[in-house]
Amino acid sequence: MPKDQRGVRDLLRRRMLLVHQRTLHHLSLQSLIVRHTGQQFSANQIKGLEQDYLNELLPEPICVGGQVTLQAMRWFEQSVKLLEHEVEKRLQIRQDYSLLTSIPGVGKILGATIALETGEIYPSSLKMLVRWLQSLTPIT
Numbered sequence: 780m781p782k783d784q785r786g787v788r789d790l791l792r793r794r795m796l797l798v799h800q801r802t803l804h805h806l807s808l809q810s811l812i813v814r815h816t817g818q819q820f821s822a823n824q825i826k827g828l829e830q831d832y833l834n835e836l837l838p839e840p841i842c843v844g845g846q847v848t849l850q851a852m853r854w855f856e857q858s859v860k861l862l863e864h865e866v867e868k869r870l871q872i873r874q875d876y877s878l879l880t881s882i883p884g885v886g887k888i889l890g891a892t893i894a895l896e897t898g899e900i901y902p903s904s905l906k907m908l909v910r911w912l913q914s915l916t917p918i919t
Contacts, residue, residue, distance in 0.1 A: 783871075784870075784871060784895060786869070787866055787869050787870055787891070787895060788895040788896065790862050790865055790866050790869075791862075791866060791888070791891060791892045791895060791896075793862060794859055794862040794863065794866070794888070795892070797855050797858050797859050797862065798855075798859055800851075800855050801852055801855035801856060801859065804848050804851045804852040804855065805822070805825055805826075805852055807848055808825055808828075808845060808848045808849060808852065809822075809825050811837070811841065811844065811845055811848065812825075812836065812837070812845070815837055815838060815841050816836060816837070818836075828849060830846055830849065833845045833846060833849060834846070863888055866888065866891060867887060870887075870891050873894060875894050876890050876891060876894045878909050879893050879894055879909070881909065882909055882912045882913055883913065885912075
């Protein structure tokens with residue numbers, strides 16, 4: 780791997796860690812709400828929660844824990860977007876990256892992660908991999 784792309788790979792690894800932490804906070808908030816209200820919220824409902832509604836929903840002092848968790852979730856989301864922006868600015872497009880992103884469901888960030896974690900993939904083996912992955916991907 781070219782030395783200048785190692786930093787991009789490290790940004791993608793940091794992003795993966797932050798996505799994991801964001802998910803943990805998301806699930807924690809979802810669980811907190813179910814435990815204290817009995818209400819089940821979808822992932823999109825959790826993402827769209829407002830601080831004021833959370834205060835009404837959860838009893839004192841539990842609502843403070845919910846607020847902190849919601850703030851952490853939002854911070855992780857902003858940080859992930861910042862890292863993705865930096866990756867897109869610094870990423871050097873290679874043939875294997877372009878082929879990877881042609882697979883349904885593999886976008887810029889996942890394609891970059893696969894390309895930088897695996898190193899150079901030879902075109903013939905990459906084309907076989909792409910065909911195999913496309914055969915597994917349901918097209919809707």
